Amino acid sequence: MAIWKDPGMPASPSTARAINDRLALRLLQQQGPLTAGQLKQLTGLSRPTVADLVERLQSAGLITVVGEAGADRRGPNARLYGILADRAHLAALDVRTDGLTVVVADLLGTVLAEASVPIGGDTGTGPAVEQAVALVERTAKEAGAERLHSIGVGAPGLIDPATGELRDSSGLPAWHRRLAGALQERLAAGVLVENETNLAALAEQRDGAAADRDTFVLLWLGHGVGAAVVLDGALRRGASGGTGEIGFLPVPGTSELPSATACDGGFHSLAGAAAIAELAVQHGLLTPLALNELPAAALVRQAAAAAGGAGHAERAFLDALADRLAIGAASVTAVLDPGCVVLGGEVGHAGGEALASRVADRLASMSPLRTEVRASALGGAAVLRGALLTAREAAQDELFPGRG
Template sequence: MAATSAPGTPAWLGAWNDRTALSLLLEHGPLSRVRIAELGDMSKPTASLVVTRLEAAGLISVAGERTAGQGRPAMTYVARADRVLGVAIDIDAKRMRACLVDALRTDHETIEIPLPATSGKRDAPREIREAIEAACAVSGADPAAVRKVCIGVQGYLDTRDDDHLDSETLPGWPRTSVRRLLEDELQLEVQIDNDVNLAAVAERVSGVAADASSFTLFWLGNGLGAALDLDGTVYRGTFGGAGEIGFLPAPSGVIGQDGRPAKELQDVMGAKAVIRLAREHDIHGRTLADILNALAVSPARDAVIAELARRVTFGVIPLLAVLDPALVVLGGPTGIAGGDQLAGLVSDRIRQTTRWTPTVAASTVKGNPILAGARELLVVDVRNQLLESVAKINA
């Protein structure tokens, strides 16, 4: 705990109690002074002083009254989560999706912003600033309270080379020093992370991987990727590029998205390859989303899913050989569209052709998993920053 007073002094004890009370309000929601005293193992007079200090500092506010028994209604208090905020952002070549994040895990509305198609009209600081302002506007929040953004991108930052941005979906963005540029221009902390890694964070917290000792998230969408969760921690690699399996060589003889032998796994099960496979079975659509919607009701669904399972197994086996995870989660638009049917067929093929026997399951994260993962990381950060502000009361 950040404090300027020596341990054991009245000022130090005051700061300790203040932080404890604020932590309890963040964890439990609205509490009365009596309940704060009980949960915080402090006397009622001490709890009353703590509440007075926190309210005067603007860190908590009155939530309402709560009746217990025949006595007078007790005033309840809630943490002022609007004091420190974050913004979660999912960005690709065509659009941004963003939502506000606060320390109370409030369910804020997600906004979507289209982006210019040409690199000459793209500008990284302007785009992120626009996302922050729009996310705050829809939730009635003050953009000045935003302290950090977490940006999910299709790619990664290579930390060996001045944060080199390795991404094919952010035209017009600088290739190096992009994080420093954003922090300097926006005057807040910036985290840029791979989109699949963020989705894995969400899968661990609220998805099918909640109880897994370790798991691999195999992402099937416009791109192809994997996230590696080892004992509850996403492994990002020495330089940030772990899980970039789309660049692995394709098995010999496999036909790719252009009808010729595939070179990389991306050519076997990325969006273009899935669209081609669907069209071969008379399922048509302009985009991957169109194809997946049509696949859901097509008589050819079983045949397409069976072939897709064969291809997905090519990508999963190398991960099994290296990591031997307890669980393989099929995520991304294609993985979720395939659902339990695709997961079951992939599991069968793995068991029939290899020595590994992981559980294979479809992702169960609701909504946008990239934003959900960014939100989880930001909740921790904004809570810590809010708690650190307690030290200023007793400084």
């Protein structure tokens, strides 16, 4: 990481200070407490410049002395400086059709409290919103947060790129669209809503399977299917926020075509949770009577664990599932050539290398474009992680010097 350089007009002293302060804060956040000497080495700044920025950040209440680098060292450079984690508290929500999960964390991203609540399909919109907001309030109180600075929300459905709001999508509960406004009103916090698959991709890129990639596609495999596209380090949302709605992709192997209001007949019909359960029935891993009792991720996890041994039926099931997933992956690859596809969500994580390698083999036979296929490192937890990263970025943009 280097200091900002402009080949044209030099930055003003105030701009240069803000850039250097922000750089130091990022380093302290990513690498933990550092001495002034370590900051000098990592930033390439002079010793007086580092001393000035440390003083500014301390005066602003953003960092403090948290210890010393060693008992045999004394002086200013031996002091360890760290970010004041409780300067702001954040919340992240993973909103599903049947409930939500919330975590509350500090400015460093350390989770302080976590809770979930189921919300039945017969719950009215008002009561459902109240349940959700009350859960956030209780979790914040448990975490010791007097107020929340920023809240990141991950939800299924399309996000309007012009307004940042969740669009009215068929099949999604009405309380999803009311939640962000209610949170903002009751908690007086900044609320940022993003599609769940996009947040999962952000988390996999920052902390997971795509940490070394700036271009990749995340194929979300959960209750439904979706995709997130990251090109040259930037998340691509599309003109209407619909980039990656791969569930609507017309594919062979289905009896009908998808419509504007339903993805039945699209890729969802091959790779959604219900389709995976039916595939398990076909291979004798599940009885028809137990069709709705075992989650798709659990079926895939069991099959992946047994596929390396004598599990003939499990291997056949994984092979058939890989055939299906490769159809969607090949379609995405042919258009975008991302070089890497991450099998995300609960199912992608459960399948691990056993499923990813099978999809890679089939993809290699279907496309001349070299594409690596990786299993998710975070699974379903990636949505909450991505929502928390989004909330933290929003807080830092306001609290750290040089925002905007």
